[in-house]
Amino acid sequence: MTGRLAISRRTFALALAAPPLLCLGAYGALPAIAQAAAYLLPALVLLVALAARRYPGEQALLSMAGRWRQRRPRARSAGRTFAGLSGRAASPRGGTLIASSLAGRAPPLAVAALA
Amino acid sequence: MSPDCVPTCLSFSTAVRRSAAITVVLLTIAALVPPPAGAHGISGRASLPVPAWLFAWAAAIVLVVSFVLLSTMWSRPRLQGIHERRLIRWPGALSVPAGAIGLALFALVIYAGYEGVSYYTANFDITFTYVIFWVGVPISSVVLGNWFSAFSPWRAFARGLRRLGARARVRWRPPLSYPAWLGRWPVVAGLLGFAWLELIYHNRDDPSVLASLALAYFALMLLGMALFGIEAWSEKGDAFGGYFSLLARLSSLDVRQGALWLRRPLSGATSLSEERGTVALVLVIIGITTFDGASNGVVWNTLQPHVQSFFSGLGLADPLPDELADSVGLLLAIAVVACLYRIGVLGMRTVSSRFGSAQLARTFAHTLVPIAFAYVLAHYFSLLVWQGQAIGYLASNPLGHGTDYFGTADWHVDYAFLGSTAIWYIQVLALLSGHVSGLALAHDRALAKYSSMQDAVRSQYWMLVVMVGFTSLGLWLLSAVNT
Numbered sequence: 326m327t328g329r330l331a332i333s334r335r336t337f338a339l340a341l342a343a344p345p346l347l348c349l350g351a352y353g354a355l356p357a358i359a360q361a362a363a364y365l366l367p368a369l370v371l372l373v374a375l376a377a378r379r380y381p382g383e384q385a386l387l388s389m390a391g392r393w394r395q396r397r398p399r400a401r402s403a404g405r406t407f408a409g410l411s412g413r414a415a416s417p418r419g420g421t422l423i424a425s426s427l428a429g430r431a432p433p434l435a436v437a438a439l440a
Numbered sequence: 441m442s443p444d445c446v447p448t449c450l451s452f453s454t455a456v457r458r459s460a461a462i463t464v465v466l467l468t469i470a471a472l473v474p475p476p477a478g479a480h481g482i483s484g485r486a487s488l489p490v491p492a493w494l495f496a497w498a499a500a501i502v503l504v505v506s507f508v509l510l511s512t513m514w515s516r517p518r519l520q521g522i523h524e525r526r527l528i529r530w531p532g533a534l535s536v537p538a539g540a541i542g543l544a545l546f547a548l549v550i551y552a553g554y555e556g557v558s559y560y561t562a563n564f565d566i567t568f569t570y571v572i573f574w575v576g577v578p579i580s581s582v583v584l585g586n587w588f589s590a591f592s593p594w595r596a597f598a599r600g601l602r603r604l605g606a607r608a609r610v611r612w613r614p615p616l617s618y619p620a621w622l623g624r625w626p627v628v629a630g631l632l633g634f635a636w637l638e639l640i641y642h643n644r645d646d647p648s649v650l651a652s653l654a655l656a657y658f659a660l661m662l663l664g665m666a667l668f669g670i671e672a673w674s675e676k677g678d679a680f681g682g683y684f685s686l687l688a689r690l691s692s693l694d695v696r697q698g699a700l701w702l703r704r705p706l707s708g709a710t711s712l713s714e715e716r717g718t719v720a721l722v723l724v725i726i727g728i729t730t731f732d733g734a735s736n737g738v739v740w741n742t743l744q745p746h747v748q749s750f751f752s753g754l755g756l757a758d759p760l761p762d763e764l765a766d767s768v769g770l771l772l773a774i775a776v777v778a779c780l781y782r783i784g785v786l787g788m789r790t791v792s793s794r795f796g797s798a799q800l801a802r803t804f805a806h807t808l809v810p811i812a813f814a815y816v817l818a819h820y821f822s823l824l825v826w827q828g829q830a831i832g833y834l835a836s837n838p839l840g841h842g843t844d845y846f847g848t849a850d851w852h853v854d855y856a857f858l859g860s861t862a863i864w865y866i867q868v869l870a871l872l873s874g875h876v877s878g879l880a881l882a883h884d885r886a887l888a889k890y891s892s893m894q895d896a897v898r899s900q901y902w903m904l905v906v907m908v909g910f911t912s913l914g915l916w917l918l919s920a921v922n923t
Contacts, residue, residue: 364913
């Protein structure tokens with residue numbers, strides 16, 4: 326409607342918060358608040374960056390995470406290769422032999438269904 | 441500038457420039473303000489090698505490094521499932537002597553409250569209630585698990601009554617089922633009440649008042665257990681049982697189903713149910729500690745007289761204006777803590793539209809549990825270490841009548857046991873490890889909840905703000921004590 330001020334909820338909340346903050350300053354708590362700000366500065370700086378919808382270092386983090394994920398399976402397979410070269414561990418025996426054979430080639434589905 | 445960034449958004453370079461400007465201004469102001477360390481009653485603070493606020497910055501760096509390591513090396517959820525193994529069988533019969541000990545101590549509190557001397561340092565009640573029970577039990581629960589449930593006097597009494605009733609073939613069935621809408625709100629209300637008693641009420645050091653309140657609480661617990669069942673009420677209606685069991689989720693030990701279980705560190709916190717009042721409960725625990733710290737600091741000591749004079753102007757008689765002013769302070773501290781968490785939740789909501797803010801607040805509530813513990817440990821550690829020693833002589837002379845039951849009546853509190861500087865470093869370490877644990881829990885939950893790694897990492901930027909904020913707030917409060 327023309328002629329009326331449209332007040333958003335955010336503005337209203339700010340208007341509500343302003344008087345107590347002004348009172349805080351008036352009552353001499355400002356030095357203490359400045360002191361608190363020195364402590365809270367790292368959080369405030371990060372908050373400002375995030376409020377601008379910027380995530381500092383995000384791409385670097387994601388690429389590092391991707392590289393880390395790719396590296397881990399390779400490291401495992403390298404470990405297996407070394408284990409394979411170390412004599413006894415290379416040749417499965419007993420129950421392990423049966424298990425590894427089954428794991429290598431399962432029975433055909435049609436045969437399994439007939440059985 | 442991103443396409444969804446309307447002109448109201450700051451560009452990155454502008455944001456950085458403004459942040460730098462704000463940094464310079466704030467640093468200048470901070471440099472002009474005299475450092476708090478010099479005014480501390482605790483002498484060890486003055487011997488710190490760097491200003492106390494630099495510890496907050498160092499803590500922030502540690503948190504950022506932890507965040508980077510988590511984001512890059514922790515790529516799948518590890519704490520969401522059950523990771524535990526049974527250690528030993530735990531005889532259920534042990535709960536009988538444990539309950540008897542709990543009941544005996546409760547009886548001693550009542551007896552000492554009415555029959556002992558009223559001077560608070562000479563009566564068993566004050567040290568036992570405010571130091572051993574309120575501080576010692578939650579801290580030990582994080583190490584040993586939820587041992588209080590076995591020692592809880594009201595639970596033990598109710599279970600004893602049920603056993604006696606079964607022998608006499610009288611079987612009591614709770615007439616009501618615990619309402620879901622009530623959730624953990626009774627625990628929240630109970631903790632607020634106790635905090636008010638300990639921090640604000642003028643007659644808090646009167647042993648007879650404590651004894652009367654303990655009896656009233658005992659009766660209330662019995663009524664709740666009679667109406668809703670012993671276990672249901674003990675977990676959700678008993679303020680202390682609920683509080684201690686919440687912190688015990690951080691423990692690697694758990695007793696249930698007749699066995700002692702060892703679980704993966706922090707994995708107990710992930711099973712915290714998202715009931716009503718859960719978020720409020722963790723925020724209230726942090727808020728109570730925050731107010732306790734702030735009430736000794738310069739901000740509240742500057743503001744409190746003005747709030748008090750406002751209530752005095754209404755014609756209220758002493759000590760009501762003082763108590764009301766401090767009650768306002770307690771609520772304000774909880775509001776500050778809630779606002780900090782709310783900022784993180786609202787930020788996370790901008791990452792993905794899949795989750796609403798209320799849902800996010802509940803989903804990540806368990807990440808505040810290690811922070812709550814860190815606040816409790818950091819804030820009350822010196823009290824436990826120093827004043828906790830008093831229980832040695834009070835055990836021999838609980839009423840203050842000059843008895844010496846265990847030959848320890850002449851013991852004294854040894855303040856040189858641990859220096860103030862050592863305590864400060866322990867406090868910093870406690871705050872840091874609590875917040876790194878919170879960060880790890882939040883990261884793990886984000887990986888389980890968000891469909892893409894990018895969203896998970898972005899959401900954790902916001903939790904990083906929360907964690908850095910809580911760490912800095914905690915350190916500021918600790919450094920401001922006695923200023």
